[in-house]
Amino acid sequence: xSNTLNHFDHIIEKxxxxxxxxMHDYGAAWRILRLSSLTDxxxxxxxxxxxxxxxxxxxxxxxxEVEFVGLINYSIMCLIQIERGISxxxxxxxxxxxxxxxxxxVLVKDLLSKKNHDYGEAWKEMRVSSLTDLILQKIFRIKxxxxxxxxxxxxxxxxxxxxxxxxxxxxxxxxxxxFK
Numbered sequence: 001x002s003n004t005l006n007h008f009d010h011i012i013e014k015x016x017x018x019x020x021x022x023m024h025d026y027g028a029a030w031r032i033l034r035l036s037s038l039t040d041x042x043x044x045x046x047x048x049x050x051x052x053x054x055x056x057x058x059x060x061x062x063x064x065e066v067e068f069v070g071l072i073n074y075s076i077m078c079l080i081q082i083e084r085g086i087s088x089x090x091x092x093x094x095x096x097x098x099x100x101x102x103x104x105x106v107l108v109k110d111l112l113s114k115k116n117h118d119y120g121e122a123w124k125e126m127r128v129s130s131l132t133d134l135i136l137q138k139i140f141r142i143k144x145x146x147x148x149x150x151x152x153x154x155x156x157x158x159x160x161x162x163x164x165x166x167x168x169x170x171x172x173x174x175x176x177x178x179f180k
Contacts, residue, residue, distance in 0.1 A: 028092035
């Protein structure tokens with residue numbers, strides 16, 4: 001499992017570097033987005049990944065790897081929005097944004113470690129296309145919970161679904177980078 005955690009760190013570091021670059025280019029404009037808007041952005045990226053996998057080609061040069069990175073970064077933004085609330089203006093400087101990013105990264109990595117232990121690294125035997133389908137399922141669950149104003153009767157909340165999207169995306173990127 002130590003390899004998985006090392007791979008996680010490597011993947012998240014790449015995602016964080018892109019997040020930093022986007023913060024440089026756009027600032028914290030994402031802070032004004034409601035969760036439903038971020039969820040829709042995640043949905044668009046996941047649908048594009050599925051389209052690439054089904055069609056085997058794309059007309060845009062960027063492949064599915066870039067979209068999985070986007071799923072991770074947007075999901076971390078969602079977790080930050082849940083914890084810090086939505087702002088009426090871009091209110092984070094880079095340092096604040098990175099502190100929040102790192103806080104979420106630690107929580108997600110801890111969850112990955114626990115689930116990976118309990119499930120015996122079963123994800124290694126999964127197909128990237130199955131991980132994509134599970135991500136889409138999580139998105140539809142999130143949308144339903146959002147439509148229910150965040151209330152669930154028995155199920156985990158929205159944050160747990162974002163955690164899973166991040167971890168499934170990390171697993172997919174590990175497959176694409178290390179298990180070719």
